[in-house]
Amino acid sequence: MNATQEQITELKSALKAKHLSAYHKRIQAVYLRSQKLTYKAISDLIGLSHDTIWRLVKKYEQEGLSALTHDARGGRHRSYLTYEEEKAFLEEQFVGSASGQFVTIAEMHEAYQTKIGKSWVPKGVRPHVHSHYIREYRYCYGAVDAHTGESFFIIAGGCNTDWMNEFLRQLSQAYPNDYILLVMDNAVWHKSRTLEKPTNIGFEFIPPYTPEMNPIEQVWAEIRKRGFKNKAFKTLDDVINKLQEVIQRLHWSVLKPIVYRNWLFSDFDVK
Structure with missing residues (x-):
């Protein structure tokens, strides 16, 4: 990747932007590639595959920063579960399947949503979680x-x-x-x-x-x-x-x- 100074500056700013924190790893992969790090070095650092890094770089070169900061469809959110919670959840599904239970994708999705504590609200209504207006810190x-x-x-x-x-x-x-x-x-x-x-x-x-x-x-x-x-x-x-x-x-x-x-x-x- 032969990045211009303008692109490098843009990527640096994006890495600091709090509203883009959800896309930090994508932006970081492209930034590290702009610094001439090899695909293997980047993969070892941030855990993305060679192909994923290559696709992100190509998208950025063709469409700019916006190509890295929007979601398509799908996506997994295992990070909402702790290691033990995820292991226990998968063991439950395995035991059910091994005993002859027909486990569908829809059933697994519903069970997973229950585990991670998602809330249900009518379409178009934002869910609310209790919080305090007083700000004290430790x-x-x-x-x-x-x-x-x-x-x-x-x-x-x-x-x-x-x-x-x-x-x-x-x-x-x-x-x-x-x-x-x-x-x-x-x-x-x-x-x-x-x-x-x-x-x-x-x-x-x-x-x-x-x-x-x-x-x-x-x-x-x-x-x-x-x-x-x-x-x-x-x-x-x-x-x-x-x-x-x-x-x-x-x-x-x-x-x-x-x-x-x-x-x-x-x-x-x-x-």
Whole structure:
């Protein structure tokens, strides 16, 4: 792909646009190709096949950005289920089929919609989910070992350098005999000049616009699905308690398949 500077600028802006977040992976594939990454390298980074990346690039070259930011028909939404929920759902369908039950696509679709908590409303009416107008916040800092699934989290009162320092301090104290290499994005508080880095912790930063290279993003999605899907809480304390409950139940066996990446260990003799 021989992208012009104007196209590269357009793709960069699209990657930052919140209203296009649903199409981030498509845009990212084309952007990475414009940066001369090979199809294999892009596939390893974001999980799309060679053919899919090729089609996205061709569509962009022929029709522009709009070709990447609209949906055709179909589509699957497995991300609404946790790993265990999806496994249990598929096992239910398999058991029914193995026992002689004739399982149709329509029946599976209806059962799936029930599982993910979709709401029904008359045609033309937007569904409503309870929410609060009061805006209070708490934040979660976390690190997960991409090889073992072992994790460490704290619930924080802010998202800034002071709280990042507190997270690093507690993480360092929790693993005093280990050297930890933290892979992080380029958030301001990750690179602050006043950051106090413990001697047993090192930093490595992922390239811009590549959240797929930081598996902790999928962990945050898992936490939201497990504790906060279509739910409203009466108080902030209820939110904090639920977050703490979800975190404490995140066993390493759940986290490992979420964060493990073959390419992450391809250059290391890790087994």
